[in-house]
Amino acid sequence: MKITEEMVDYVSTLSRLKLPQEEKTRMTGELERILEYMDVLNALDTSEVEPMSHVFPVKNVLRPDVVEPSADRAELLRNAPVPDQEAFLVPKTVE
Numbered sequence: 329m330k331i332t333e334e335m336v337d338y339v340s341t342l343s344r345l346k347l348p349q350e351e352k353t354r355m356t357g358e359l360e361r362i363l364e365y366m367d368v369l370n371a372l373d374t375s376e377v378e379p380m381s382h383v384f385p386v387k388n389v390l391r392p393d394v395v396e397p398s399a400d401r402a403e404l405l406r407n408a409p410v411p412d413q414e415a416f417l418v419p420k421t422v423e
Contacts (some may be wrong), residue, residue, distance in 0.1 A: 329360075329363050331356050332356070333349065333352050333356060335356075335359070336355050336356050337351050339359075340352075340355075351410045401414070
């Protein structure tokens with residue numbers, strides 16, 4: 329695929345870059361080489377290769393779920409400035 333300077337302008341706009349003219353010329357060649365390499369990779373037979381989501385094996389490191397008793401509600405509310413039977417009561421802050 330032939331990369332034009334208009335394509336480079338479009339990509340630089342998407343990436344919010346302002347490239348000077350000499351950079352656009354250099355980038356045109358680099359993008360062409362990248363696409364040529366992608367053509368080489370596309371020519372490979374990958375029918376026997378299993379798809380993967382990561383390059384390295386990833387294992388789940390979460391701890392097991394353990395049910396534990398909660399703190400006593402009455403004990404928690406004992407130090408509340410304005411006690412209620414179910415929650416902390418706080419002054420209204422938004423009108």
